[in-house]
Amino acid sequence: MVCITGSSFDDFIIISGLLLVQALYGFYSIFLNRILALGFSSLFLIFTGSFAGAIFLLPFAIAFERKKWPARITAAIMVQFGLIALGGVTMFQGLLLLGIKRTTPAIASAMPNLIPGFVFVIAAILRFEKFSIWCKYSQVKVLGTFVCLGGAIAMTLLQNPTASKILFFLDDSAEENIYKDWLMGCFYLLAAIITASCIMVLQAATMVSFPAPFSLCVITSLIGAILTGILQILTEGKLNAGSSNVGISFIILAVVVVSVISSTCVVYQTWCIRKKGPVLVSIFSPIQTVCATSLSMILFGQSISLGSSIGILIMIIGLYLVLWAKRRECPEPIEENQNLPHVPLDIEKPLLS
Numbered sequence: 001m002v003c004i005t006g007s008s009f010d011d012f013i014i015i016s017g018l019l020l021v022q023a024l025y026g027f028y029s030i031f032l033n034r035i036l037a038l039g040f041s042s043l044f045l046i047f048t049g050s051f052a053g054a055i056f057l058l059p060f061a062i063a064f065e066r067k068k069w070p071a072r073i074t075a076a077i078m079v080q081f082g083l084i085a086l087g088g089v090t091m092f093q094g095l096l097l098l099g100i101k102r103t104t105p106a107i108a109s110a111m112p113n114l115i116p117g118f119v120f121v122i123a124a125i126l127r128f129e130k131f132s133i134w135c136k137y138s139q140v141k142v143l144g145t146f147v148c149l150g151g152a153i154a155m156t157l158l159q160n161p162t163a164s165k166i167l168f169f170l171d172d173s174a175e176e177n178i179y180k181d182w183l184m185g186c187f188y189l190l191a192a193i194i195t196a197s198c199i200m201v202l203q204a205a206t207m208v209s210f211p212a213p214f215s216l217c218v219i220t221s222l223i224g225a226i227l228t229g230i231l232q233i234l235t236e237g238k239l240n241a242g243s244s245n246v247g248i249s250f251i252i253l254a255v256v257v258v259s260v261i262s263s264t265c266v267v268y269q270t271w272c273i274r275k276k277g278p279v280l281v282s283i284f285s286p287i288q289t290v291c292a293t294s295l296s297m298i299l300f301g302q303s304i305s306l307g308s309s310i311g312i313l314i315m316i317i318g319l320y321l322v323l324w325a326k327r328r329e330c331p332e333p334i335e336e337n338q339n340l341p342h343v344p345l346d347i348e349k350p351l352l353s
Contacts, residue, residue: 014272018284021265026291028261029105030299032097035254039243042097043232045258047225047239048251050089052259053266054221057214060267065212080206081219088199089224090231095192102185104302106293107155110312111189113285113319114152117145118197120322128201130329137329144321151314156186158307213270282323286316 036042070077100108120141124131131138203216210216232239241251272281289312296302304312 010275014276017268018272018281019287021268022284022287023291024261024265025288026105026109026295028258029100029109029288029292030295031257032100033105033108035250036097036101038250040251040254041232041236041240041242042094042101043228043236044239044241045097045254046089046093047228047232048255049258049262050093050221050225050228052255053263054218054225056259056263057218057221057266061212061214061218065215068212069215070210074209077206077210080202080210081216081223084199084202084206084216085220085223086227087195087202088220090228092192092195092199093224094228095188095195099185099187099189099192102181103189104304105296106289106302106304106312107186107308108189109292110155110289110315111152111193112196113289113315114148114190114193115197115200116282116319116322116326117141117148118194119200120326121145122197122201123204126201128204135329137325140325141322144318144325147318147321148315149318151311151316151318152190153311154314155308155311156183158305158311217266283320286319289316 032045035045096108099111124138133139206216207213229239269281293304293312297304
């Protein structure tokens with residue numbers, strides 16, 4: 001159990017804000033599903049959104065982390081920057097958007113619950129994470145990871161996409177094609193989560209020599225935007241927003257919404273991690289799934305089957321098993337007397353998410 005200490009007002013602000021953040025993420029997944037269905041290019045969205053997000057976070061990096069910047073950037077750190085940008089921006093976001101386009105916001109928002117378990121497995125294999133087969137907390141982490149994975153499989157296979165009133169598929173003329181598209185979308189989402197888990201381990205290693213999370217996010221977002229822009233030019237011949245039905249005003253709206261929501265949530269969650277630790281922040285992540293499912297049903301009539309709902313519930317149970325074991329195994333002391341933001345280095349927590 002996570003105990004919240006401090007003044008009642010601070011606790012109210014933190015909990016209310018975290019609930020709002022997850023609600024915004026739920027809306028965010030629905031918004032992405034909609035604009036992609038209208039023909040907006042996923043690569044162009046990543047390019048513009050990453051660039052705008054980096055500009056938004058740059059003042060925070062300068063104000064809070066300037067003294068943390070190393071005297072010189074080594075070649076090894078530059079390679080790490082490039083890998084994080086390629087995997088965390090271009091690959092992860094590209095796969096995620098492909099998955100969102102082919103499934104539903106509810107399914108897309110449920111998949112990230114797999115991340116803590118996957119990160120634990122990867123970190124344990126690379127010996128970045130403490131692991132002992134005789135330790136009960138390690139056993140619970142492994143159990144939670146398998147429970148999450150089982151829930152994801154159940155969620156994917158037990159959902160009938162033709163009964164979900166999925167309105168945003170590009171090709172819904174044949175039931176067989178829709179089901180294949182659905183499975184491919186779930187595969188893209190799973191690949192995105194595995195990619196993100198690998199990148200989080202690399203982020204934690206990079207933070208040892210470059211302990212400035214805002215600055216790291218700015219740098220990798222800019223590099224990722226450049227790589228994504230180059231990829232679109234190579235594959236499509238030019239930077240292109242997508243369908244001709246997408247006007248300039250809609251492009252501006254999409255970029256602003258994507259960059260402002262993601263960047264604002266990043267800043268707030270980073271502050272909450274400093275105040276209360278990463279476990280408390282992670283506990284609220286299933287709220288995103290609930291919000292995305294509810295909004296999809298209310299706004300667009302997208303339903304989710306009982307079997308798929310049970311799969312999502314199983315995933316959430318697995319997530320809490322992993323988080324419980326992590327909390328009991330390694331309590332996280334929080335320093336309150338620092339002038340600069342302090343983010344506890346936790347191998348199982350996304351750097352800025």
